[in-house]
Each structure stands twice: as C-alpha cells, then as structure tokens.
Amino acid sequence: MTSDGAAPTTRLMVVDDHPMWRDAVARDLREHGYDVVATAGSVREAVDRAKQPRPTSCSWT
Structure with missing residues (x-):
C-alpha cells in the first residue's frame, strides 16, 4: 500500500528488438x-x- 492507501502501481518497461x-x-x-x-x-x-534516475529519451513512452 502507498501512503494514501492505494495499491502501488507496477511500472513496466517493454523490451524487444522488433519495433x-x-x-x-x-x-x-x-x-x-x-x-x-x-x-x-x-x-x-x-x-x-x-x-537513470529520471530517464528521457524518445523511446520512453
């Protein structure tokens, strides 16, 4: 749980060599x-x- 009582969000990165x-x-x-x-x-x-702590890149969605 987060401090506001909500369930934590799972953050994902999708990795594949086919765009x-x-x-x-x-x-x-x-x-x-x-x-x-x-x-x-x-x-x-x-x-x-x-x-990276706060990544920036054109591939970040």
Whole structure:
C-alpha cells in the first residue's frame, strides 16, 4: 500500500528488438491498466535507461 492507501502501481518497461511488436505489446498493456513507462530495443538499452534516475529519451513512452 502507498501512503494514501492505494495499491502501488507496477511500472513496466517493454523490451524487444522488433519495433512494431514492442509498440503493440506496450499499447495492449496500457489498455489493460498497466503503467508502461518505457520501451527499449535491446537489453543494453533497457539497462542503461533503467539506471537513470529520471530517464528521457524518445523511446520512453
């Protein structure tokens, strides 16, 4: 629980090397209520972004 009593939101990053697949999965997850905070095209890209305190990139959604 958060301090206001709400359940914590699960934040997700979708990682896949196929842009159309990655975008479709991210869209579907959002439509089902998930908080997709980023997408990445490779593991290296995902790890680099995950290490940033407040990432900014055109691939962050």
